[in-house]
Amino acid sequence: MKLLASVLTAAALAVPAFAVLAADPVPAATAPAATAAPAATTPAAAPAAASVKGDAPAAGAPAGVASGAAPAAPTAAPPAPGTKPRLDLAQGEAKFGAVCAACHNADGNSTVPAQPKLAQQHPEYLVKQLQEYKSGKRKNPIMQGFAAQLSDADMRNIAYWVTAKPAKAGFAKDKDLVALGEKIYRGGIADRQVAACAGCHSPNGAGIPAQYPRLSGQHADYTATQLTHFRDGIRTNSLPMTQVAAKLNDREIKALADYIAGLR
Numbered sequence: 001m002k003l004l005a006s007v008l009t010a011a012a013l014a015v016p017a018f019a020v021l022a023a024d025p026v027p028a029a030t031a032p033a034a035t036a037a038p039a040a041t042t043p044a045a046a047p048a049a050a051s052v053k054g055d056a057p058a059a060g061a062p063a064g065v066a067s068g069a070a071p072a073a074p075t076a077a078p079p080a081p082g083t084k085p086r087l088d089l090a091q092g093e094a095k096f097g098a099v100c101a102a103c104h105n106a107d108g109n110s111t112v113p114a115q116p117k118l119a120q121q122h123p124e125y126l127v128k129q130l131q132e133y134k135s136g137k138r139k140n141p142i143m144q145g146f147a148a149q150l151s152d153a154d155m156r157n158i159a160y161w162v163t164a165k166p167a168k169a170g171f172a173k174d175k176d177l178v179a180l181g182e183k184i185y186r187g188g189i190a191d192r193q194v195a196a197c198a199g200c201h202s203p204n205g206a207g208i209p210a211q212y213p214r215l216s217g218q219h220a221d222y223t224a225t226q227l228t229h230f231r232d233g234i235r236t237n238s239l240p241m242t243q244v245a246a247k248l249n250d251r252e253i254k255a256l257a258d259y260i261a262g263l264r
């Protein structure tokens with residue numbers, strides 16, 4: 001009953017989100033291959049002109065956004081793609097459509113449980129993961145191959161393009177497990193010093209931009225695999241998560257993953 005209610009609420013909420021999307025004048029999204037392709041085939045042209053050097057934090061960008069005051073600014077890029085000269089969202093879209101969409105879906109909402117949804121994920125987190133797949137710090141043979149072919153600019157273009165795609169909600173499946181998952185997610189496990197997930201990933205799983213990734217609605221299979229990999233020392237690119245996962249048993253991991261899938 002409660003689940004159903006939240007499903008309905010989410011469905012209701014989803015409508016305006018999609019309405020906005022449809023109103024957004026980006027016809028390219030429906031036909032990425034045709035128009036975008038020519039530009040993407042000549043990557044040399046873009047960096048040369050756009051001067052990637054702007055990336056250096058202080059150096060060439062004396063603009064107005066001085067001293068660490070508002071690092072949140074990039075998030076505002078999607079509504080007005082033209083305002084951020086350093087980002088090429090069209091290039092990000094073209095590359096995503098040509099390579100990544102095969103597994104992560106055209107709008108970043110993968111439908112395959114082992115392949116994560118990327119839509120609406122914080123761009124800084126996505127870039128970090130791509131860099132670490134490329135360097136081998138996060139080990140995955142499939143993603144290492146794809147990340148190896150991306151430049152820093154590609155990673156940013158893709159990340160800032162896909163973060164603007166609305167995430168599709170997921171669903172929890174097991175009522176009893178969900179209750180256990182919710183308890184740990186919100187309150188941690190006091191006797192074993194497991195910190196509450198909500199403390200870092202926020203109560204609704206939206207995360208905190210730049211620092212803590214969004215989790216809500218992610219496929220339970222993917223989430224469970226990551227928690228198991230953190231625990232077993234297979235994913236070693238985050239000390240806080242290794243420490244959190246170290247004390248979780250399989251049932252707790254399953255419960256958390258199921259709860260997170262239904263979070264919204």
Ligand code: HEC
Nearest residue numbers: 099100102103114115116126129130139140142143146158
């Ligand atoms: C053949 C399927 C496949 C393709 C193509 C693919 N990916 Fe992935 N991707 C995966 C799988 C599987 C994982 C989970 C790997 C793991 O467990 O670390 C993943 C994980 C990721 C993650 C980590 C997400 C997270 O929440 O931590 C990012 C980011 C990502 N992929 C981006 C990309 C980008 C960008 C491209 C295109 C350049 C791409 N992927 C192409 C299968 C694919």
Ligand code: HEC
Nearest residue numbers: 195196197200211212213223226227237238240241244256
């Ligand atoms: C101290 C802060 C902190 C706490 C508490 C915490 N996390 Fe995390 N979590 C992180 C950080 C930071 C990352 C990003 C790791 C990286 O950069 O690769 C992360 C990543 C993750 C990921 C990987 C996401 C992906 O897309 O691959 C999962 C899953 C996750 N956390 C689940 C949990 C769960 C479940 C709990 C509670 C049991 C929890 N976290 C508690 C900080 C935290």
